Amino acid sequence: MVALPRETTSPGAALDVLDVSHAFALDGKTLPVLDRVSFRMTPGEFIALLGPSGCGKSTLLRLVAGLDPPVQGQLLVDGRPVTGPHPSRVVMFQDPTLYPWRTVRANVSVGLEARGLLRSQGVRVEQALQLVGLTQFATAYPHQLSGGMAQRVSLARALVNDPSLMLLDEPLGKLDSLTRITMQDELVALWQRTGFSVLLVTHDVEEALLLANRVMVLSDRPAAIKADIPVDLAYPRHRGDPHIADLRRQILGLLGLDANW
Amino acid sequence: MSSASSVPAAGGITPAAGAVAAPVRPKATAFWRTGAVATVAWLVFATITQLLPDADEFDRTALLARLALAFAAALLALVAFGPILPRALTERVRNAGPWLILLAVVFAGWELVTAKWNLLPRPFFASPQAMLEVFTDDYPRLGLSVLHSLRLLLGGYVIGAVTGFTLGVAIGWSRAVGYWAHPTLRLIGPLPATAWLPLAFFAFPSSYSASTFLVALATGFPVTVLTWSGVAGVNKAYYDVARTLGASQRFLVLKVAIPAAMPSVFVGLFMGLGASFSVLVVAEMMGVKAGLGWYLQWAQGWAAYANMYSALLVMALMCTGLVTLLFRLRDRLLAWQKGLVQW
Numbered sequence: 001m002v003a004l005p006r007e008t009t010s011p012g013a014a015l016d017v018l019d020v021s022h023a024f025a026l027d028g029k030t031l032p033v034l035d036r037v038s039f040r041m042t043p044g045e046f047i048a049l050l051g052p053s054g055c056g057k058s059t060l061l062r063l064v065a066g067l068d069p070p071v072q073g074q075l076l077v078d079g080r081p082v083t084g085p086h087p088s089r090v091v092m093f094q095d096p097t098l099y100p101w102r103t104v105r106a107n108v109s110v111g112l113e114a115r116g117l118l119r120s121q122g123v124r125v126e127q128a129l130q131l132v133g134l135t136q137f138a139t140a141y142p143h144q145l146s147g148g149m150a151q152r153v154s155l156a157r158a159l160v161n162d163p164s165l166m167l168l169d170e171p172l173g174k175l176d177s178l179t180r181i182t183m184q185d186e187l188v189a190l191w192q193r194t195g196f197s198v199l200l201v202t203h204d205v206e207e208a209l210l211l212a213n214r215v216m217v218l219s220d221r222p223a224a225i226k227a228d229i230p231v232d233l234a235y236p237r238h239r240g241d242p243h244i245a246d247l248r249r250q251i252l253g254l255l256g257l258d259a260n261w
Numbered sequence: 262m263s264s265a266s267s268v269p270a271a272g273g274i275t276p277a278a279g280a281v282a283a284p285v286r287p288k289a290t291a292f293w294r295t296g297a298v299a300t301v302a303w304l305v306f307a308t309i310t311q312l313l314p315d316a317d318e319f320d321r322t323a324l325l326a327r328l329a330l331a332f333a334a335a336l337l338a339l340v341a342f343g344p345i346l347p348r349a350l351t352e353r354v355r356n357a358g359p360w361l362i363l364l365a366v367v368f369a370g371w372e373l374v375t376a377k378w379n380l381l382p383r384p385f386f387a388s389p390q391a392m393l394e395v396f397t398d399d400y401p402r403l404g405l406s407v408l409h410s411l412r413l414l415l416g417g418y419v420i421g422a423v424t425g426f427t428l429g430v431a432i433g434w435s436r437a438v439g440y441w442a443h444p445t446l447r448l449i450g451p452l453p454a455t456a457w458l459p460l461a462f463f464a465f466p467s468s469y470s471a472s473t474f475l476v477a478l479a480t481g482f483p484v485t486v487l488t489w490s491g492v493a494g495v496n497k498a499y500y501d502v503a504r505t506l507g508a509s510q511r512f513l514v515l516k517v518a519i520p521a522a523m524p525s526v527f528v529g530l531f532m533g534l535g536a537s538f539s540v541l542v543v544a545e546m547m548g549v550k551a552g553l554g555w556y557l558q559w560a561q562g563w564a565a566y567a568n569m570y571s572a573l574l575v576m577a578l579m580c581t582g583l584v585t586l587l588f589r590l591r592d593r594l595l596a597w598q599k600g601l602v603q604w
Contacts, residue, residue: 062501065505066505067501067504067505084504085504085505085507086505086507087505087506087507089505090505090506091501091502091505093498093501093502095498097496097498097499097501097502099499099517099520099521100597100598101520101521101523101595101597101598102520102597110502110503110506110508110516111506111507113512113516114503114506114507114508114509114512114516115506115507141596141597142597143597143599157502157506161506161507
């Protein structure tokens, strides 16, 4: 595997979420989604946001990405307020959302192309393709790829931008369980090698515990932080680890599912 | 031409629809029985034409017989040398085998009831050799008519398509443009372009420019609406992804919205082409003194029905040729799409 050369010296971004609330307008009424969420992420941290489905965790991710402005509160990345999307903060969505009219290579190139860097830094595209193991498929179109391959392309497309903060919105949620396990390992390896910060949204407790070094449990909508749990376990982690089992029981309890365990 | 099958040979990609097994085809080396039957059918047609006496005086009976004979000879050559000819060449002809038989039968029947037995009232029903005579004798006028029609049609079509596309993108993208354009489009768009005919011929300096305007109008409406609907229907996540990757508004329009809308744009271009044909013919019949529409009108005025049928045939070929061109272009540009309609 090849590591992508870095543009900056600081590996990961710091993120400050300060008293952020958000709401949607729905049929003339206001639907509160986030309720005064505050936390601080140190550079290089891997935080998992866990919560019941529809609780507002994806909304929080969109705010951090700068795709929507929060109704109240402030978001700071490396001390600077988030005013819009920035290529150093890339999002991987649950759907790979590849452009079907572009080949795999052209999909990976989008970020550089949009910023006018394709000519000078085009070599990064090949490196990213190699990193996710899809060099052979560079000329294929998205409809010819399997779900796992498509999500890898989406990962390569994010990596090409040399992100300091990866925002992962259940990127493995729709994959089959085998592909999912492989990609979990790859994500951890990638994070350890490059040192970017990761904010992962998931509703899979085990996934959060295997990947993150900090798990934040969110309440039902409007989401507030219910618990902030450090996961101080060495990588690679194993599903059968008794610590993980303990933490899982604890978290499922917080989510109101302890009766099942 | 199947664009969906243009799968690159990269190791082990399985196209999503790849599970469909290819139908078993007869081997290229096998004797082409349908071809042999078709050869005989065309020979019979040639013989009927040549040997049976004509009911009236026809100038091109011998030529028609010779053409049918030449066609039969070509088929015979394909039957005889099929196994050693390139497969790509023989495959298509083989596919058309049953059609070739049917055509020979239809031609022979047509020849019998018109030229030979004179069963159908003339001059309304023309014989095959009468139509052939139109092509051999009146081709300068017919050819010139095709050129005039093409010039008028393509001029108007390109203007209408470019305007419609630009307007459609603008409406789909900008709320302000949509606010003003939408009611206007809704009122004027459904009006058949031919309804503007009297006004256009009065308002424009020449019937040619008036007709160009009408063709452009007929093309523009469907192209506008379908481009607009294509742009409006773009998956919003495509924009989110591009924005997080650093895309500007310009990039979002040119590299996300427009490519994503292209399938819909091509539906509009196809519908616009159909609408432009009908406006073209009406305009040429009503005012323009050239073109196939004019030729049809002129032939009818002289009760030259063979000329009329020939012009209709030429017009059909021209229209289907243009549609084919458009579909080829689409297949090229939308090679990434699955399940395109084959034309």
